[in-house]
Each structure stands twice: as C-alpha cells, then as structure tokens.
Amino acid sequence: MTVNVKTLNDIIAPPGAAASALATEEYFVNMGPQHPIAHGSLRLVVRLDGETVREVIPVPGFVHRGIEKMAEHLSWRQLIHLTDRTDYLSALMNNWAVARTIEQAAGLATNDRIETVRTIVAELQRLQSHALWWGVLGMDLGAFTPFLYGFREREVISEIFEDTIGARLTMNYIQPGGLMYDIHPDFAQKTKRVLAYLKPKIDEYGTLLSGNVILQERLRNIGVLPAARAIALGCTGPVLRASGVPCDLRKVEPYGVYASAEFDVPVGSKGDCWDRYCVRIEEMRQSIRIVEQLIDHIPEGPHTTVKFGARIKVPEGIHYGQIETARGILGVTIVAGGKADAPYRLHFRSPNFNNLWAVTELARGWRIADIIAIQSTLDLVVPDIDR
Amino acid sequence: MTGALAAFAAFGAAETATAWPVKTVAARAAEALPDNVWLAVLYMALALAGLGALVSGLGMGLIYLERKIAAHFQCRLGPMRVGPHGIFQTVADTFKLLFKEDIVPARADKALHVLAPFLAMTSTVLMLGVIPYSPVLQISDVNIGVLYITAVSGLGVMGILLGGWSSYNKWSLIGAMRGAAQIISYEVSATLALLVVVMFAGTLSLSGIVTSQAEGWWIWRAPVVGGIAFLIYLTASTAEINRTPFDIPEGESELTAGFHTEYSGLRFAFFFLAEFINMFVVAALTVTLFLGGWMPFHVGGANAFNAVMDLVPPGAWFLGKTALVVFVIMWFRWTFPRLRVDQLMRLEWKILLPIGFANLALGALAVLYSLYFFPGA
DSSP states (O other): OOOOOOOHHHHHSOTTSOSOSSOOOOEEEEEOSSSGGGSSSOEEEEEEETTEEEEEEEEOOTTOOOHHHHHTTSOTTTTHHHHTTTSGGGHHHHHHHHHHHHHHHHTOOOOHHHHHHHHHHHHHHHHHHHHHHHHHHHHHTTOOHHHHHHHHHHHHHHHHHHHHHSOSSSOOOEETTEESSOOOTTHHHHHHHHHHHHHHHHHHHIIIIITOHHHHHHHTTSSOOOHHHHHHTTOOTHHHHHTTOOOOHHHHSOOTTGGGSOOOOOOOSSOSHHHHHHHHHHHHHHHHHHHHHHHTOOOOSOSBSSOTTOOOOOOSEEEEEEEEETTEEEEEEEEEOSSSSSEEEEEEEOHHHHHHTHHHHHSTTSBHHHHHHHHHHHTOOHHHHHO | OHHHHHHHHHTTOOOTTSOOOOOOHHHHHHHHTTTOHHHHHHHHHHHHHHHHHHHHHHHHHHHHHHHHHHHHHTTSOOOOSSSGGGTTHHHHHHHHHHHSOOOOOTTSOHHHHHHHHHHHHHHHHHHHTTOOSBTTBOSOOOTTHHHHHHHHHHHHHHHHHHHHHHTTOHHHHHHHHHHHHHHHHHHHHHHHHHHHHHHHHTOOOHHHHHHTTTTSOHHHHSTTHHHHHHHHHHHHHHHHTTOTTSOTTTOHHHHTTGGGTTOOHHHHHHHHHHHHHHHHHHHHHHHHHHSOTTOOOOOTTOHHHHHHHHHSOHHHHHHHHHHHHHHHHHHHHTTOOOOOHHHHHHIIIIIIHHHHHHHHHHHHHHHHTTOOSSOOO
C-alpha cells in the first residue's frame, strides 16, 4: 500500500539528493503508557516522519508486579493463584500450564474426567478471549459497536465459569493433580446452550466487521510477517500460524484430551493483519467444535487426585512444561530446590512478550494508524508482558 | 418504454396549486423598518434568540439521540438514570462541563488556544442563519446562499487547525493537520455536488432551491446525476464534519483525542457542540438541496394522497427529513471502522473527485438539453 509519489524534486535533482526539498524533521511521540491503544500500560516510543512510522521501540514494564519472584515464596499449590494475573484473558490456560509442569515434574497422575474438564474450560476461555479480541480490534480500528458485541459473548461464557469456579476474570481452577472444585451440575447443559447461541454470532461477526470494505482495506497486506521472521522473533499462537507455520501445541504435542478431539488448525498464507484476523475467527469455530465433541462425554470420576493439604514433592532439577494459550505458547520453567515446598526459581516464557517485538518490525514504514491495526492483531495482553 | 418513463415522470410531479410564498425574518424586519424601528429590532432579537435556542436545543437533543441510538445499536440501553429514559442526562453533562476546570497547557499559545473553539462554533452558527426551516422560518435568505455556506463552513477548519496548533501537543498537531488536509480536500467534492443542484435550480439562494423542487426533488428529478451528487455530498460532508468513518482528526484509538486532546471544560464543550450542530447543518443542507427541503412529498396524479401530505406543516417535513439524514449519519458512525489517512485522501482525490467532475459535466449537459424528469408539471 505504499505509494511512491514522484515529486518534481525526483525529476530535477540528480540521484542521491534529498527526497524532499522541504525542511522536514523526524520526531518522537510516546504512545502510552496512558493511551487508548495501550490496553493496559504499554509504552511505545515511536519515531515518526510526518505520518510515516520510522521506528517503534516498545518500553514494557509498567505493570511489573514481580510475579515470578513472588512465586518463589509460595507453595506449589499457592503459586497457581499468581498465574491468572499474568494473561488475564487466558487465566485457566495459565493455571493449566503451571499445573501441568508441576504434575510432569512430580509425577502426579490425573484422570480422564480432570483432563476433559480442563480441555473444555480451556477451549471456552479461548473462545472468550478471541471474542473479546475481536471486539477490541473493532474499537481500535474506530468501530465502537463490535466492542460491546464482543463483551456480550464474553459475558455468557463468564457465567458458565462463575457457576463452577466462582470467579469471572482471575480464575483459579486448575491445580496440580486436578481441579479446585468439581463442575457445576448445570455445566454441560449450560455450555451446550451457550454454544448454540455462539455459533450464529460468529457469522454475525462476519456481517458486522469482516465483510466491511474499510476493515479489509485496513488489514489486508498490512504488517506482513514472513514465516521465517515470525520464527526468528519467537512468535507463537495465531500470530505464527497466520504466517503459515502450522504450529499448534494442541496438535503437535497434544495434552489434555486434544488428541482424541477432532479439529483443524487454521493457517494463514501471507502473515498480514488480515490473516491474523481470519485465523482467530476460524479458531473460534474450531474451539466450538472441540467443546461440542467433549461436552457430552465427560467421564465420571473424582475431580482431584491429590488429597487436600497433601504436600507435593517436586524433585530437584529444572522442569519445563508448555501449553497453547489463546495467544500462543506459554512455557513454564521451574527450578526446584528439592527440599523446599516452593520453586527455587520460576520463569514464564510468555507468548505476549515475544509477539510484542513483532511490532518493531511490522510497523516500520507504515502509518500511525497501522501501528494500531498491527498491535491489535497481535492481540497483546500487557500484564503478561510485564508479569 | 416511453410509457414506463411517462409513468415514472408522473411520480413525484407535484400539484403546483399550492404556492409557497417565502418570507424570511430578515425580510419582515426590513419591511417593518420604515414604519416601526422597534418592530424590526424585535424581529431581529427574535431571530437571535431563536438561533441561541436552536443551538442549545440541538446540541442537547442530538447528543442524547446519538447516545440512545448508539446504545440500541450495541444491545444496551444508554442513559437511563437522569429523568425518564435519561432525557436529562445531557443537561447534567452540560452542567458538569460548565463547572469543570478550564486548563490551558503551560506552553500553549494561550490566545489562539482560547480563540479556536469559538472559531469552530462561529462557523457553525453562521450556517444556521441561512437554512430554510420552513417558508416562514428562515432568518435570512441571502441570494448567494450556497456560496455563503461553502465559504463559512471553511472557517471551521481554522478552529481545528488553531486548536491543534496552539495546544503544544504532538497528538493535537497531528490531528489538526489531518483535519485540515481532510476538510480542505473533501470541500472540493462537496462543492462539486452542490453545483449540480445549483445548475438545475438556476439559483444560489437556498429558499430558491427549495421552491425549485416543487415538481420533484432534485435527488430524482435531475436524471441520475442528482442521485450521484446526493451520494457524493453525503460522503464528502460526513468527512467534512469529521465523523466516522472519516473521524481521523480525532482518531480516538490513534491520537487519544486528536485536535482537542488538550481542551477541557467549556472549551471542549464548544468543539463538541460544534461537531454535533455541524451534523445537523449537513443533514439540513442535504435535505434542502436534494430532498426538497420543507416541500411535502407528492406523487403526481394522486391528489388525495397529496392533500393528506399537505396537512403536515412544511416545518415538520423539514425536521422529519433532517432527522432521517441525521440518523443515517449516526448509523455510519456506529457501524463503520475508520479509514486510514492516506486511504482517505485516495478516496477523495482518486475516486470522489473524478466522479464529481464527470457528474457535473453530465449535469451541465442535462440542463443544456432540458433533460429533467417531470418537466414542469
């Protein structure tokens, strides 16, 4: 979409001369930490030449709460409570990532019921997260209405979570060796009702926003991330898949009961904003598909395999586990000290942190408004970047 | 084929039995002046008071409407607490804005910063003075009405440009520059669309344009070109008043609030009010030029129907049509995403402008060879 305007200067001046006869000057602006695009508190220092972006320098750290450090003082079960404060839109998946790492390290077994319920709530949350992303993308591009539509869908899923978990945003449900509580008696029925409600809504997204010519102009061919660069930058999740790399942990390294569920991994071809948009919309359909397959077949059994108050013993060493959250691969590295009932060191490899740096490459040479489109399709959750 | 054309031509051809004597407030004042100076003064005072009431009434009404319409588009209720269905919400908000601290940034150019909102407001109010609300309700019918509107609306750019420039804020400056570029560009297309109607009506006076539509509104009476001009005008003027999908000078998610980032309290309210009243002015002009102004809707031959239509006073016709166009503009805002700045310019210079010129040329041919639908019933 760059238009090369040949000015008089180009014709008159010999090659190598300045592109413009006007005395122009590049300038810096701060996008954030207090800015509508910041979605939290992210600061982007932007070097601009008029409307054209020359450089974007992300400055994270405004929501740093020392979550990894705090985790060193909490027991294996207690530290689950910190995980949902990182990427608050993937709270349950964050729970799961840590729980799974601890389970693998400590050799805790779970049962089918636990894994099925975990998979269902994780997919519901992915659905919820993508619905909200869609709304926020609309708002970022200047259409306010989708924002409230996204929240409407988020609300119905939140109600399912509220019944079972008690919380709506910072949910602590998945814990090492099982689930915090058993599912609500209405869980299956309510989920089915919600899925029936959501299916037509995703088509409605198409009529409201996806089919709009302005939206397509704003997204198509903007911020192209080639597959090689996406891998080099460590991008994961829908951002990586939109670039054409079919890397989805649910498929390539199945956990939970994903192996038994039938679903497709949508992959983009170009890696532009539009591909990232379409991949997420399709992922919502696939999430519905997964939940539909599982919701009627939740096996019976206890909801946890670890007795309340029992000490979890994680052997000394470095343990790593990972999970596909709504935004990409969340890796958890635990350095266990052996004796203590807490990690010696805990580190998150958060998907948002890596995806954020794609902004620096993607926005260069585009307009101010494209930073918004690019950042919005990267779907960043700032507290997860800063932790 | 000719039969169908004739039938279509009959549609909209009004019974011209009803004459529409236009008498503006200014004309009444001029008439009264030789005999009774005070009566003339009273007329002018009435006009001023009416204008003031219109500005405040419109401001509050339109803001309330916008909020309600937006809310219902978005599956929510909107203001519901202050008064029944929240009708006093805007009043409460006005008081809030009145009592807010007026902040001028420390390094801002104070004089210009203070002047800018007034400039924006002035251009808007000046336009309200020439709009024909009904045959007897128009403050002044200047014989260069269309030209006057075009000139005065250009003044609004100054408010935006000065506001952004004087704020000493980069976001404001970007917004102001975008605004200036956008408004100046789209003025060209809007004016080209206006000229089509001026050619057909053969007058620049707004009341004259309305009375020229007694046989049919220009949107369909001018063959095809009227409809195209209408669409161009609606698009270009939506851009001129900085509303979505052309709200890049404010660009909330990009520039925080664009040119009025550094404004607060009453001065912000002035910008805000000017924006809403501009929307009304644009709708009113669209109605005046293309949709017959205060003319009732007539169908040629259907005398009983026309008689019923005539029962509705012209003022109500004007208001109803304007409300419809205002609703459409609001509908745009709550449906469309925002264009990018270069896409906006491309739309104007590469798409709207060529179409506008071609349309103007076609319109000129149509006038030259008297190709009207419903020629003089």
